[in-house]
Amino acid sequence: xxxxxxxxxxxxxxxxxxxxxxxxxxxxxxxxxxxxxxxxxxxxxxxxxxxxxxxxxxxxxxxxxxxxxxxxxxxxxxxxxxxxxxxxxxxxxxxxxxxxxxxxxxxxxxxxxxxxxxxxxxxxxxxxxxxxxxxxxxxxxxxxxxxxxxxxxxxxxxxxx
Numbered sequence: 001x002x003x004x005x006x007x008x009x010x011x012x013x014x015x016x017x018x019x020x021x022x023x024x025x026x027x028x029x030x031x032x033x034x035x036x037x038x039x040x041x042x043x044x045x046x047x048x049x050x051x052x053x054x055x056x057x058x059x060x061x062x063x064x065x066x067x068x069x070x071x072x073x074x075x076x077x078x079x080x081x082x083x084x085x086x087x088x089x090x091x092x093x094x095x096x097x098x099x100x101x102x103x104x105x106x107x108x109x110x111x112x113x114x115x116x117x118x119x120x121x122x123x124x125x126x127x128x129x130x131x132x133x134x135x136x137x138x139x140x141x142x143x144x145x146x147x148x149x150x151x152x153x154x155x156x157x158x159x160x161x
Contacts, residue, residue: 021146035128039121043114044088050118052081056091056107057115064093064103072147090114 017023033047040050055070056062064082068075082105085091090111093103126133 025143025146032125032129035125036121039124039128043117043121048081049085050121052078052085053090053111053114053118056105056111057118061104061106064105067105085111 013019036047036050040047043050045053051071052067055067059066059070062070064075064078067082068078071078073081082091082093086093089108092106092108094106095103126136129136
């Protein structure tokens with residue numbers, strides 16, 4: 001029963017926690033990252049470091065600014081991740097030969113070799129989630145659209161007009 005003895009449904013309450021996209025996304029993200037944690041531990045990576053390595057395995061060599069864009073991370077958040085990965089011997093940061101103002105990130109041999117172990121992570125996550133691969137792909141595609149819509153809304157805030 002709601003306040004005043006009235007029966008309220010989730011559909012009537014626009015602030016019902018269970019109806020909030022932000023709540024579902026937040027809990028899902030936390031729980032999925034928790035599924036990754038024990039799988040990444042033997043690789044010596046945190047989940048944010050794993051995301052950096054995924055981007056590098058696909059795109060290296062890459063500038064720090066491009067890596068920041070690929071990961072949707074601001075440089076201030078990315079920099080400590082890169083420093084830790086460099087200290088672990090997985091990557092190198094050096095001045096870009098074609099643009100001395102820019103830092104280029106490249107993998108070391110050890111960083112490239114880690115990819116073979118990391119290839120076991122996606123199927124292990126799918127197995128732990130126990131969800132159909134097509135369903136996971138559809139969810140990823142939906143979330144990609146949500147990301148684009150949210151970015152568009154952020155870039156075109158009506159309050160700025």
